[in-house]
Amino acid sequence: MTPFLRFASTPYKRRPVVHICIAIAICLLLRLGVRSNAQTSAPQTIAPQTTANPPLMDNKVFVHVLFDQLEGRTNGPDNEFRWDGQAWVGTDMNKLWVKSEGFLNAGGMSDGDHEALYDRPIPRMQYFDAQAGIRTDLDSGPKRVWGAVGIEGLAPYFFQFEPTFYFRDGGHLAARLSGSYDLRLTQRLIAQPELEMNFYSKEDPARGIGTGLSDIDTGIRLRYEFSRKLAPYVGFAYDGKFGGTATFARQSGDAVANPRFVFGIRVWD
Amino acid sequence: MYKGKTAKGRHSLSLSRRRFVQGLAAGGAIAALDWSAGPLLGETELHAPGVLTGDHFDLTIDYLPVNFTGRHRLATAVNGSVPGPTLRWREGDTVTLAVTNSLKEMTSIHWHAIRLPSGMDGVPGLSFPGIKPNETFTYRIPVVQSGTYWYHSHSRFQEQTGVVGAIVIEPRDKELITFDREYVVLLTDWTDTNPETVFSNLKEQSDYYNYHQRTAGTFFSDVRKMGLRSTISNRMMWGRMNMSPMDIADVTGATYTYLLNGNTPHANWIGLFQPCERVRLRFINGSSMTFFDVRVPGLPMTVVQADGNDIEPVTVDEFRIGVAETYDVIVQPRDNAAYTIFAQSEDRSGFARGTLAPALGMTAAIPPMDPRPMRTMADMGMARMGGMNMAGIDGMKAKDMPAMPKNGTAQDGMKGMAGTDMGTSSKQSMPAKDQGNTPGAAQPSMAGMDMSGSSEKTMPEMNKADMAATGKHAMAEMLMGNAAGTIPFPQPRPNTMPVPGAGAIDVKLIPSNPVHMRVGPQVVGVAMNPREQLNDPGSGLQKNGRRVLTYADLRARYRGVDARPPSREIELHLSGNMQRFIWGFNGKKFSDAEPIELKLGERVRFILINDTMMEHPIHLHGVWSELENGHGELNPYKHTITVKPAERVSYLVSADTPGRWAYHCHLLYHMEAGMFRTVVIS
Numbered sequence: 014m015t016p017f018l019r020f021a022s023t024p025y026k027r028r029p030v031v032h033i034c035i036a037i038a039i040c041l042l043l044r045l046g047v048r049s050n051a052q053t054s055a056p057q058t059i060a061p062q063t064t065a066n067p068p069l070m071d072n073k074v075f076v077h078v079l080f081d082q083l084e085g086r087t088n089g090p091d092n093e094f095r096w097d098g099q100a101w102v103g104t105d106m107n108k109l110w111v112k113s114e115g116f117l118n119a120g121g122m123s124d125g126d127h128e129a130l131y132d133r134p135i136p137r138m139q140y141f142d143a144q145a146g147i148r149t150d151l152d153s154g155p156k157r158v159w160g161a162v163g164i165e166g167l168a169p170y171f172f173q174f175e176p177t178f179y180f181r182d183g184g185h186l187a188a189r190l191s192g193s194y195d196l197r198l199t200q201r202l203i204a205q206p207e208l209e210m211n212f213y214s215k216e217d218p219a220r221g222i223g224t225g226l227s228d229i230d231t232g233i234r235l236r237y238e239f240s241r242k243l244a245p246y247v248g249f250a251y252d253g254k255f256g257g258t259a260t261f262a263r264q265s266g267d268a269v270a271n272p273r274f275v276f277g278i279r280v281w282d
Numbered sequence: 283m284y285k286g287k288t289a290k291g292r293h294s295l296s297l298s299r300r301r302f303v304q305g306l307a308a309g310g311a312i313a314a315l316d317w318s319a320g321p322l323l324g325e326t327e328l329h330a331p332g333v334l335t336g337d338h339f340d341l342t343i344d345y346l347p348v349n350f351t352g353r354h355r356l357a358t359a360v361n362g363s364v365p366g367p368t369l370r371w372r373e374g375d376t377v378t379l380a381v382t383n384s385l386k387e388m389t390s391i392h393w394h395a396i397r398l399p400s401g402m403d404g405v406p407g408l409s410f411p412g413i414k415p416n417e418t419f420t421y422r423i424p425v426v427q428s429g430t431y432w433y434h435s436h437s438r439f440q441e442q443t444g445v446v447g448a449i450v451i452e453p454r455d456k457e458l459i460t461f462d463r464e465y466v467v468l469l470t471d472w473t474d475t476n477p478e479t480v481f482s483n484l485k486e487q488s489d490y491y492n493y494h495q496r497t498a499g500t501f502f503s504d505v506r507k508m509g510l511r512s513t514i515s516n517r518m519m520w521g522r523m524n525m526s527p528m529d530i531a532d533v534t535g536a537t538y539t540y541l542l543n544g545n546t547p548h549a550n551w552i553g554l555f556q557p558c559e560r561v562r563l564r565f566i567n568g569s570s571m572t573f574f575d576v577r578v579p580g581l582p583m584t585v586v587q588a589d590g591n592d593i594e595p596v597t598v599d600e601f602r603i604g605v606a607e608t609y610d611v612i613v614q615p616r617d618n619a620a621y622t623i624f625a626q627s628e629d630r631s632g633f634a635r636g637t638l639a640p641a642l643g644m645t646a647a648i649p650p651m652d653p654r655p656m657r658t659m660a661d662m663g664m665a666r667m668g669g670m671n672m673a674g675i676d677g678m679k680a681k682d683m684p685a686m687p688k689n690g691t692a693q694d695g696m697k698g699m700a701g702t703d704m705g706t707s708s709k710q711s712m713p714a715k716d717q718g719n720t721p722g723a724a725q726p727s728m729a730g731m732d733m734s735g736s737s738e739k740t741m742p743e744m745n746k747a748d749m750a751a752t753g754k755h756a757m758a759e760m761l762m763g764n765a766a767g768t769i770p771f772p773q774p775r776p777n778t779m780p781v782p783g784a785g786a787i788d789v790k791l792i793p794s795n796p797v798h799m800r801v802g803p804q805v806v807g808v809a810m811n812p813r814e815q816l817n818d819p820g821s822g823l824q825k826n827g828r829r830v831l832t833y834a835d836l837r838a839r840y841r842g843v844d845a846r847p848p849s850r851e852i853e854l855h856l857s858g859n860m861q862r863f864i865w866g867f868n869g870k871k872f873s874d875a876e877p878i879e880l881k882l883g884e885r886v887r888f889i890l891i892n893d894t895m896m897e898h899p900i901h902l903h904g905v906w907s908e909l910e911n912g913h914g915e916l917n918p919y920k921h922t923i924t925v926k927p928a929e930r931v932s933y934l935v936s937a938d939t940p941g942r943w944a945y946h947c948h949l950l951y952h953m954e955a956g957m958f959r960t961v962v963i964s
Contacts, residue, residue, distance in 0.1 A: 066406055066407040066411055067407045067872075067873070068405050068407040068408050068436070068872075068944060068958065068960075069438075069872060069953060069954050069956070069958055070438075070954070071872050071954065071956035071958070075485050075486070077485075077486045079486075105803070105862065105871075106803070134802075134803030134862070135803070136802055136803070137801065137802050138801075138802065139524075139801055139802065139803065139805070139806045139807075139859060139861070140524060140861055167524050167861060169521065169522045169523070169524060170521040170522060170524070171524055196498070197496065197497040198497060198499075199497050199498075199499060200493045200494070200497060241483070241487060241490050281486065
């Protein structure tokens, strides 16, 4: 019995999915809520006093939700659903940043990584934000909670770059590096190569994690932006396990390397 | 009182129902005001804002269903019209304007560049609390100027959704510009998207509306043109800074429909003329985010007024009009033919269009849009990215230029002498071009030195030549210490007497505190070598085969009224982070910054240095901005000054009207993002 299957068969299995769905729903509701607030509550919020009534509002709170990946992956017999999204709410200088990613398949949910971070632009840096908060590994496997510290932003040459470091009890350290690049073929047709790598300092057999480079998720997606906010895509993705993580996977009869076609939709608001 | 329209202000035109439906302001259909006067009752007719005259005006701001693009939207309208009615005032009158708010949110009307007591300026939070729903606020304005102006809401995005209109002020004395017929040409940009959403989109993805970016296709076409090596190195150069040379406009024709007097290009506003008439076109850029390049193919335009102030007539084929600027031009069509008024957006993503014709139904060809402009490395001022130390560079510059005592400072000092006889002649020996060559980067580095000392070096000759020291000194004291400048100066006219500034040479010029810009979340780059570009018509207009107006061409028709030199300099960098869509002055947005304090009566030089890659039309409420473009005492009075990328511009301000005034970039979304300061004159 593999760790994954063992936990997949417990009643615990459905709950993370529900949590995720609730979290996403809350994000979307928040988005709508703030927007309708802005439209209806303006007369009440503006006081007649000149001091309480600034001539402009340059610290307005914005809410955005982006799913970079909302896709099916298939190689015929092996199908999985994958999501990778971020949401933020806040002002120019202070934001709450939420990230979520994971796989769903017949056996349950895996690679579930959900983070809630405080985000603030780094002084003297034009394009990078510092982020700190917590990460929970919440899926069909055993739950883990990490502290998270990282940066996210635009490296030179328009590379989206997002390294994050994690730590938890027992001296466990982890790191994730992810990056992507938008290559414009036309004004609306965009190829996006993407790469995500995970590293762990200690093994965690219960979650099938070995030390060192644990896994890579990489791919290239070709999207067509009907609008900026709605872009269906097709592409190719490879997710592979390495080192001890690969060994755990082999022992449990899981695939170590998954090259698959993907089709999905990139959407934000 | 409503007097409906005047014959000159507006002409009607019957159109087929189909054309009306395809792209016309429903505002026209709904505004009973306009319809009652229409000669073709019962038929659809072309919409143009009505004209109101008199000294009392009742204005109501309300929602209005409109349809510019085939989709129904709700605009905010003045008296049921988008844009609002043209107001015709007479200089010398005291006009009252009762503005009623029928919206569900606060509103306001700001009378752009009208010289008035600050309580009448209409900026919520600064000059008054704003107008609450269902309330009426009565503005009372003694009109002390003439020319072409405009009004707009200063509340959030209501300017974008339609609260915009023209103001024409007839001079009390004889009109000194001769013309047979006149039209207001009010250019605006309309979006079907809620402006709050537009703003939010820009915060998440600043190039949201730019559909003219570099792609694989442009890469290969560039390789064919420039070769592989330079194509790659050019892309690396821009990429290293995460910037794009295609970044011309933040909000584009991807969402905007450009309107001329409230008409889409398809609806085609028409102004009638008789051949050989002199037709005065009062161009007003009442848009929220769009710079227009305006021309009337086949007709040279003689620019006679800029920002409401008469200038020496200059004949051009084309001019760029920044947001909030106005230009009055005279055209004289001699043929019995139609002419197109063509106003393409700077980024060539669309255009506004109208027609001048001797008869209804005549049209002229619409010219193709020009090639899209691209920013160059010069627009970046060879911007230095990353964390290098500004001070070090300035020091270096200063060292490299020991043989240049006539740096910007000294010259500016001489400009200050405009009131003396020397003023004009010395100006002539200093063509604007030379000034343009003066490296503006030297300016901050000079700040540490004794400015007054350096200007004195160049002053003595002028002293000897022109003035006796005694007596003048006393005068200076009188001017600076007493009433001069504390009573609003009149607008320059043939009969206005300049306040003598001769003795004021003894006034010590206090330089601005050096501004040390550092890159950061609010500052993407700092222009290392900003320069005057007054001779440059701007991105996309250089060498286009046409005579294009530049700021250097603006030479006032009448001498400035305040000949005192400035006693103080205030240096401001226009800064921003395009990716984050944060904009501000000196790296700070409005809420992070303190007000700028001016003493009532003082004369101040504002120095603007644009560290960003975009033009910013900077508007100071309440007082005039006298652009220092090398014409000395004939420097033009403006209210909105466009600063091009990496440009250094200076202008003089007489702080003659007390109050809390708004000072901001007139690109609406830049202003709302923080490119705004309060200027307190007290």
